[in-house]
Amino acid sequence: MKINEILKPTFWKIVSVLIVTLGLYSTIFRFTKGLGAATHLYDTVPWGLWIGFDFLGVGLAAAGFTIAATVHIFNFHKFDSLVRPAILTAFLGYSVVVGLLIVDLGRPENFWHPLIMWNFHSVMFEITWCIICYSTVLLLELAPVVLEKFGLKTPIKILKKISIPIVIAGVLFSTLHQSSFGSLYLIVPGRLHPLWYSSLLPVQFYISCIGAGLSMIIFESYLNARAFKTGINLEVLSTISIIILVDLILSFVIKFVDLFVSGKLIYLAIPSLETYLFYLEILVGTFLPIYLLSFKKFREDKMWLYIISIFTISGFILNRMNVSITGLTASSGKNYFPSFDEISITLMLVVLAMYAFNLIAKNLSVFNEENNDRELNKKENMSESQKLILSE
Amino acid sequence: MSKEKGILFDVTLCIGCGECYKACKEENKLPQSNKDYLKDHLSDKTFTVVEQYGNNYARKLCMHCNEPSCVSVCPVGAFTKSETGAVLYDSNKCIGCRYCMQACPHKIPRYEWETTQPRIRKCVLCYDRVKAGKLTACAEACPTEATLFGDMDKLIEIAKDRLKENKDKYFQEIYGLKEAGGGHVLILSNVPFEQLGYTSLIPQQPMPEFTKRAMEKIPPVVAVGGLFLTGMYWLTKRKNQIAKEENESLHRKYYHEN
Structure with missing residues (x-):
């Protein structure tokens, strides 16, 4: 691309530059003035938008481990073309999370302490290790995409040899990480609103992240096909949508059986802001997608799949925000709304992640199916040549 | 080894003079945070408060739980339960995740929001004084013995005797004996504890058990x-x-x- 083309101002470019500038300003402000000046956090509201967004970044990255497991562990090669977009999404999701943690931690310079100071009873200890380990896994899974571009074959070969243990480690770390976000709230039974508090929170978090992560893949595939005017593999996306449907039904059943068993259904009839938000979350993120996905015609229409993925993702976002912010408001006795700096830093990181995604998708073979096919051929050729050597 | 120590606070004996509040500030070298001590609240500059509810006065401070949430949730083990029973905090380990604040059933830990090197701040049951064989600053300053300091087993005995001997005077429960598995601060009152701003929603079992089941x-x-x-x-x-x-x-x- 020519330099003139990059500098050509478009609406989105101007908005993005503005957001990033404000975000940088807020970042400097946060590190020079402290958390009190930069955020609306308070002694009884110690966690806010940033922690909430950490849940989103990690949750929406869930396709990274589900697709990798489907293809590499279950050898279900129909989804081959989705592996790279899923890994890239996960990697950028985790990058945003790490960025937010750095601004959110009171002492970010001590972030490595959990590596040498252990407390096995702490969910936060587990989470820190999961973030560090799974980010490393993602880096290793993504590395071949970058190495290919520069034609570095030896490291790719080494990575391919250890790829299966890496994928297995990735699935295990993700499973622990996704569920541990739910476990974080197990210790606040008196604080979190009963509609969200449950001893099954880790299970609920794990199941819901799979549907949301896969919806994210549909969402990106559609936008990518539109942006680069390439075809879309509808058959694969339809199969994905069936998995999402099963996942949403499972998630719904677990939630309501749990509410019923613990005698909390009564809360659904108590009018309050929390109840309305709970209904909204279930309606947008569960009922609507389940209803729409149960029709074959919607499952096989790319526009509808895109719309349904937006519903699922929105419902997921609402759920995580409800657990991390709204559900705790009543017991904190203080209405929390994020400050300008909290919002601008979050937006900056999201915009940067979007540009990184775009840049990588444009320059490296991420969505390019042809390339993946070529690679497969190469693999087959390789195994044939190996066969030859063996037969000699 | 010395016996575990604690505090017994009796609402019926408290006259709201604020001596405990002042002694605590002095002992911990904390700056003034409110001209009227009765209107102050717990903060990084205040580890104990005296709150007015009609004719009653209620103290708020760290309850020094037997199985503290903060000790169990801290990823780096910055919180420890000491041999005196006090829950201590080491700011050199802290990474500032603030999970202790979120997890504390009594909502006690406070944060130094205004600095760039923030610490968690809370009552440490005058650990250094107690190690040296002294009372806590608040107990020493109290003119009416509303705040008693001593061995835990003795304090529990005294509290039970008071409830038994004055059935009409006391609300028949010891707050802090069973809440969140119990701790080292016990409270007696003439009215139900919710009326004095003490949380009644706290489970009777140690909080770390809720997480343990998942971690196992x-x-x-x-x-x-x-x-x-x-x-x-x-x-x-x-x-x-x-x-x-x-x-x-x-x-x-x-x-x-x-």
Whole structure:
């Protein structure tokens, strides 16, 4: 691309530059003035938008481990073309999370302490290790995409040899990480609103992240096909949508059986802001997608799949925000709304992640199916040549 | 080893003079935070407060739980339960995740929001004084013995005796004996504790148990998950290979026959 083309101002470019500038300003402000000046956090509201967004970044990255497991562990090669977009999404999701943690931690310079100071009873200890380990896994899974571009074959070969243990480690770390976000709230039974508090929170978090992560893949595939005017593999996306449907039904059943068993259904009839938000979350993120996905015609229409993925993702976002912010408001006795700096830093990181995604998708073979096919051929050729050597 | 120590606070004896508040500020070298001590609240500059509810005065401070949430949730073990019973905090370890603040059932830990090197701040049951054989600053300053300091077993005995001997005077419960598994600050009152701003929603079991059940499942999940995934990898790979070989032999057969 020519330099003139990059500098050509478009609406989105101007908005993005503005957001990033404000975000940088807020970042400097946060590190020079402290958390009190930069955020609306308070002694009884110690966690806010940033922690909430950490849940989103990690949750929406869930396709990274589900697709990798489907293809590499279950050898279900129909989804081959989705592996790279899923890994890239996960990697950028985790990058945003790490960025937010750095601004959110009171002492970010001590972030490595959990590596040498252990407390096995702490969910936060587990989470820190999961973030560090799974980010490393993602880096290793993504590395071949970058190495290919520069034609570095030896490291790719080494990575391919250890790829299966890496994928297995990735699935295990993700499973622990996704569920541990739910476990974080197990210790606040008196604080979190009963509609969200449950001893099954880790299970609920794990199941819901799979549907949301896969919806994210549909969402990106559609936008990518539109942006680069390439075809879309509808058959694969339809199969994905069936998995999402099963996942949403499972998630719904677990939630309501749990509410019923613990005698909390009564809360659904108590009018309050929390109840309305709970209904909204279930309606947008569960009922609507389940209803729409149960029709074959919607499952096989790319526009509808895109719309349904937006519903699922929105419902997921609402759920995580409800657990991390709204559900705790009543017991904190203080209405929390994020400050300008909290919002601008979050937006900056999201915009940067979007540009990184775009840049990588444009320059490296991420969505390019042809390339993946070529690679497969190469693999087959390789195994044939190996066969030859063996037969000699 | 010395016995575990604690505090017994009796609402019926408190006259709201604020001596404990002042002594605490002095002992911990905390700056003034409110001209009227009755209107102050817990903060990084205030580790104990005296709150007015009609004719009653209620103290708020760290309850020094037997099995503290903060000790269990801290990822780096910055919180410890000491031999005196006090829950202590080491700011050199702290990474500032603030999970202790979120997890504390009594909502006690406060944060230095205004600095760039923030610490968690809270009552440490005058650890250094107690180690040296002294009372806590608040107990020493109290003119009416509303705040008593002593061995835990003795304090529990005194509290139970007071409830038994003055059935009409006291609300028949000891706050802090069972809340969140119990702790080292006990409170007696003439009215139900919710009326004095003490949380009544606290479970009677130690809080770390809620998390323990989930954390215990990690090793089996990793072991079973790891085995399952490895097994599935070999199985599906073998299946694909067999399918491929069969396909090839079919082809070969076909060519031979023709």
